[in-house]
Amino acid sequence: MKKTLSKVAVVAVALLLLSSVLAMGAGEPEVDPDRVTVGLTLPSLGHPFFIHLQNNVMMEADELDVEVLALDANNETARQMSIVEDFIARGVDAVLMSPIGADALVPAVEELNAVDIPVATVDRAVADGDVLVHVGADNIEGGRVAGEYLIEALDGSGRVLELEGTPGATPAIERADGFHEVIEDTDIEVLASVTAEFDRAQGQSVMEDLIEAHGEFDGVFAANDEMALGAIEAIEAAGIDLDDVVIVGYDAIPDALSYMEEGRLDATVEQFPGEQARVALNYLYEYVQDGVAPPGNEHYIAPVIITPDNIDEAEDKVE
């Protein structure tokens, strides 16, 4: 009995491996020599942000008649590295990537440099290596924009709570830096800066604790919308009138925009990730097709504060 079972298991595993190899072969046609082919690898399609990025790359690719091979790195540096190696093996004309780690993906960029395949980075940059162009958002500037909105909304003075992103993550650090830079010279007092890990449920719990610890406050800055929405639920549940508190989020995700339409969120910061993705793909296309290099090797798209007054400027992030 045991022997049969193990035999069955071996056969099952073998079939599984075989079918996945076949699926890979079937799902990914060879590179078309007549069209510009771009390999795209993003950190994780488990995150709405990157889904939105990928959708925009695909839409722009359709317009340019560019073929895109998209592979998800599932937040594993090693996997993203081997995806890039696969791109090289399959002879893509260019690579568009958002590296999981700034340092860890430098070897991947160097491999691309060695075989003269141009590479552009979007949203996240690499620390070293020869990149045609980096298109991204200025998170420090975004933090400043959020801070400036809060200063104006509070007439330059008040008590504010800050929800920070995942400890050590670059956007978390930069958004906080920009925010503190502009807040510092005002009469606004930051009562507490605590992490809620960019997570909605944590944003809610942490805000409940902060309400207890500090009682009265006039504003909240959350380093992403997920935390801001959790905070809003906590503030409402505590019986505080949302009209008395200015709440600023970050990223302009669809949920945040609907909270804003309901009058529950005051502002959020839009970094136009879709536009970033489109711009980056265009640079690669022009370079491969016409040999035109981008004007500089960094292109930052200015973040904009979104309020109910200009909510239409936000990118529609639902596909």
Added chain:
Amino acid sequence: MKLVSIVAKKYGIVIGIAVVFVALSFAHPTFLTVRNLRNIVLQTSIQGVMAVGMTFVIVARGIDLSVGSGLALAGVMAAGFEHLGLSVPLIIIATLGVGAGVGLVNGLIITIGKVTPFVVTLGMMSVARGAALLRTGGHPISGFERSFRYMGAGSILNVPVPIWIFIGTVVAATLVLSQTRFGRYLYAIGGNEEATKLSGINVDFYKVLTYMISGGAAALGALILTARLNAGEPIAGRAYELDVIAAVVIGGTSLMGGRGTVIGSALGALLVGMIANGLNLMGVSAYFQLVIQGSIIVGAVLLDRLREQD
């Protein structure tokens, strides 16, 4: 030394809670307010319910790493059911079914396939997360009717509903684990599986049940979380398995099986929640919080090993 170990064994978790409680009361003025204490229990209720479910698995010498992802899957399913317009009782039954279903698959592969629980539930952790993401296309499902939100945001006699659910789960689970034949079988399986099998008990059947209970408990946590947050998120519950297993172990349940109580796990979850609350109140830096939380988990397992040695 002997005395210390006996005391630590019997009352370790109670002493731990008392020490942290007194320390935090002095450390921050608002810690000891009714509202804050209510918040701690409220925030603990999700992991607490999950820890109660996990206790059944660990007592029978298993482990379930899939509870965090299971919570995410059950949560987005519940959100989907709500948007379909199902009645609240139906949503509850269907969602608990999803959780128990995840547990059933875990249990069957562990018992019939004879694969170690660690590997099976590690795989399920990935499968359930993927399923949750597939179900939603990566986006959260949000905005529910008041009737559904009641489970997370309502209160009875001024006590939030999640706390009632938590208390109810603890009472029911304590009765099952300490007063029924099923409960006694689990301790027997955890203590000596071979001997239990030889005495004619269908060990596999009961082991599958433990995983269904754990999965169901994760789904119950998902209902609370989804209703409370007003959103079902496919990325919810990341690393919850760590918190939950830590709570169970801190509460005195042996990872080697055969020993542990539901009330211990519930208190363990409260201790973890209390520490997180205290760190937030005091505004301890995020980096330092990570160090403290990790140390507590390792410390608890170390304590478990010390208990094991006498």
